[in-house]
Amino acid sequence: MSSETIQEDSAKKRKLSEVEAEAAIFDKPRKKPIACGPCHSRKIKCSFGHPCTHCAQTRNPEACIYPTRDSKITVSSNYVERIVAENRRLRERSQANEVQNSSGHVADGASKVPELAIEASEARNPLHDERSWFFPLANSGPIHISEAADAAFATRLRQTLQPNGVAEHIPRMDYVTDAKLITLAETDVPWPSLARAKLLIKTAFDTVGSCYYCVRKTDIYNGLKRHYRNPLAPRTIFTCKLEALFALGEAYSCRTQSTSxxxxxxLAYFARACRTIRGVRERPQMDWIEVLLLLSMYSLLLNRRHSAYYLASAAVRTSIIMGLHQKIPEFQLTDRAAREHRVRVWWTCYTLERLWAGKIGHPVSIQDDEIGADLPSNAGLSEDDLSDFPDEEYANASIRLARLSRNIIHSIYNRRPTQVAFSQRVQAALKELRAWVEGLPKHLQLPASLGLQPLQRPQKWLHLTFNQYVIQTTRPILLHVIRAHRELWLSPGRGTDFKQVIGEPALALSEACIRCARHSHRLLTDTWIDGSFAIFDYTYTQYLFASATILAISSLSIGQNDESDKDGFESACQFIEQLHQNGNYGAKEMVRHLEGIKLSMAAFKGDSSLEALNALSNAATMLQGHGGSIPTPSSTTPGSAFQPTMTAEMALAEPSLQDFLSQAEFDPTFLDAQIQGDQVNGMYYSMLQDESWLAF
Structure with missing residues (x-):
């Protein structure tokens, strides 16, 4: 046999084997046919004809019907819910794209490019320079500073007031250091007596526990009794939880100053608790999350804002690992109180992370469309269990308010390019805030007049936080107004009508910012008078500082009743100075900013000519129409019975502001057009050339 014949035979064999292999792959076994109805009911073999042999012999061909194969499979309810949610998201996205395409339709493609370029220019946030803001620190290198932070706004205000626009940022130096905590963690701390322990825990529950749900009271008190029966038992995560509660209880019950x-x-209890939770657990527990939340709240008292934000974010991510952000089936957790506890702990993680992130302008760990957990509800709870859970309406209101915080930071202070004008984003944020305050239950609203009965802490917390979010949304425009007015008066064409250049909406937004600052100052003053202002609390001190910066602007004759605002600014400075003397770490930092603001205000007044100061005084006259009949903090004596009170609704009730919020489509040139020609300096006197400012 020749070599050519051998090669041909081998090639045929290879081709045949390939065909057989391909046939083996695609020749799948066919499904077994189903017998017709009569054969199946009689349990006899069917010939699968039309009709089959049996039906033909019985002369009943019409009954020879073959059923359709319908296999039944079992799927989980979570899978079905995910499919429905995905379908809903895709439908909403499709509708949004249709609306965008219809609104953005132009006659030809050539005219569309310059239109988008103009919109991008108008969408630029006036707070932001071209680059992010980094401040150099000697040991850790440059640190990022968000424009949403109160300290950043205080620096921008000082830059605006300085004649040359130069003002260095004041870094945060007043906080408990890591080295101090490590030293204290190695020190044994004697436990309080049982009576003292109960008092500290009750204080923690009545103060921060009334605003943020973290633990069940019955579990804590029962575990406390067991611990004191066996004090020599090994340390557990529950021991760490008790130490965190002791730390909060001591901080909120102390009435004497802290000198060091x-x-x-x-602080000693806090350091010991932090030592216990070092490291990461592969199988986290609910107790672990509760401890993270308690330590996060105490970290804020030490002015350790980054640690508080980190601990709250760690609690969120740990909760995600445990699935707290999703609804657990009832058959897997039949205890109604235990399910409600999971829900409340999750939403506290959600709320605290968004609150702390809003204070420093940082992002959050989870988006709202990724959450499937139920909202807090007392339905189905027994009378004994109801004592463990606070008011469900307050819990839901605080959740909605925390959600608005993330929206404000994302829309107002986000650096990502957007096609939505800055003024439109401000309008959308204020609409959401107005909808929130209008939807408050009656028992959470502020009364029209305050009697001798002081407000509850949760009620005050809601309205103070609401005012803070309105201030965060509108204070960029307020500072823009004071700068624009000063530049307009000092320009050659100073005869131009200021109200016409700035616009009615900008003045209305500025006055809304001032009103909310007055309202917060009034509430905090009453809190100071009735003794419910804890001297080491950070949140109340921060809100007082934020309102003080706005009142400082208004005291320069930018708003109505500037003399009253000047008194309010001075009283706020005195309160914060007293907190500083008592050892409040947040107040120590804020006092330095307020001193810098006072120096800048003096330089501003000294540099401005008499005519310029008179012009600034005329701004108050221009804003008279926005004042209405809202009472000011000085119109009545604090603490007097049945005095008129400005509520949160009144801060957004000015007619011009209502017109601005009610416009579905409006011309945003009242603010955006003034920003487009100022691409370098933005809204403030930004000193990027100064070596103390580092930007990437």
């Missing part, structure tokens, strides 16, 4: 870190109330 060693005497700060609760």
């Amino acid at each position: 870190e060693d005497t700060f109330p609760g």
Whole structure:
């Protein structure tokens, strides 16, 4: 046999084997046919004809019907819910794209490019320079500073007021250091007596526990009794939880000043608790999340804002691992109180992370469309269990308010390019805030007049936080107004009508910012008078500082009743100075900013000519129409019975502002057009050339 014949035979064999292999792959076994109805009911073999042999012999061909194969499969309810949610998201996205395409339709493609370029220019946030803001620190390198932070706004205000626009940022130096916590963690701390322990825990529940749900009271008190029966038992995560509660209880019950870190109330318990939770657990527990939340709240008292934000974010991510952000089936957790506890702990994680992130302008760990957990509800709870859970309407209101915080930071202070004008984003944020305050239950609203009965802490917290979010949304425009007015008066064409150049909406937004600052100052003053202002609390001190910066602007004759606002600014400075003397770490930092603002205000007044100061005084006259009949903080004596009170609704009730919020489509040139020609300096006197400012 020749070599050519051998090669041909081998090639045929290879081709045949390939065909057989391909046939083996695609020749799948066919499904077994189903017998017709009569054969199946009689349990006899069917010939599968039309009709089959049996039906033909019985002369009943019409009954020879073959059923359709319908296999039944079992799927989980979570899978079905995910499919429905995905379908809903795709439908909403499709509708949004249709609306965008219809609104953005132009006659030809050539005219569409310059239109988008103009919109991008108008969408630029006036707070932001071209680059992010980094401040150099000697040990850790440059640190990012968000424009949403109160300290950043205080620096921008000082830059605006300085004649040359130069003002260095004041870094945060007043906080408990890591080295101090490590030293205290190695020190044994004697436990309080059982009576003292109960008092500290009750204080923690009545103060921060009334605003943020973290633990069940019955579990804590029962575990406390067991611990004191066996004090020599090994340390557990529950021991860490008790120490965190002791720390909060000491901080909020102390009425004496703290002269050093060693005497700060609760710090030793906090350091010991932090030592216990070092590291990461592969199988986290609910107790672990509760401890993270408690330590996060105490970290804020030490002015450790980054640690508080980190601990709250860690609680969120740990909750995600445990699935707290999703609804658990009832058959897997039949205890109604235990399910409600999961829900409340999750939403506290959600709320705290968004609150702390809003204070420093940082992002959050989870988006709202990724959450499937139920909202807090007392339905189905027994009378004994109801004592563990606070008011469900308050819990839901605080959740909605925390959601608005993330929306404000994302829309107002986000640096990502957007096609939505800045003024339109401000309008959308204020609409959401107005909808929130209008939807408050009656028992959470502020009364029209305050009697001798002080407000509850949760009620005050809601309205103070609402005012803070309105201030965060509108204070960029307020500072823009004061700068624009000063530049307009000092320009050659100073005879131009200021109200016409700035516009009615900008003045209305500025006045809304001032009103909310007055309202917060009034509420905090009453809190100081009735003794419910804890001297080491950070949140109340921060809100007082934020309102003080706005009142400082208004005291320069930018708003109505500037003399009253000047008194309010001075009283706020005195309150914060007293908190500083008592050892409040947040107040120590804020006092330095307020001193810098005072110096800048003096320089501003000294540099401005008499005519310029008179012009600034005329701004108050221009804003008279926005004042209405809202009472000011000085119109009545604090603490007097049945005095008129400005509520949160009144801050957004000015007619011009209502017109601005009610416009579905409006011309945003009242603010955006003034920004487009100022691409370098933005809204403020930004000193990027100064070596103390580092930007990437």
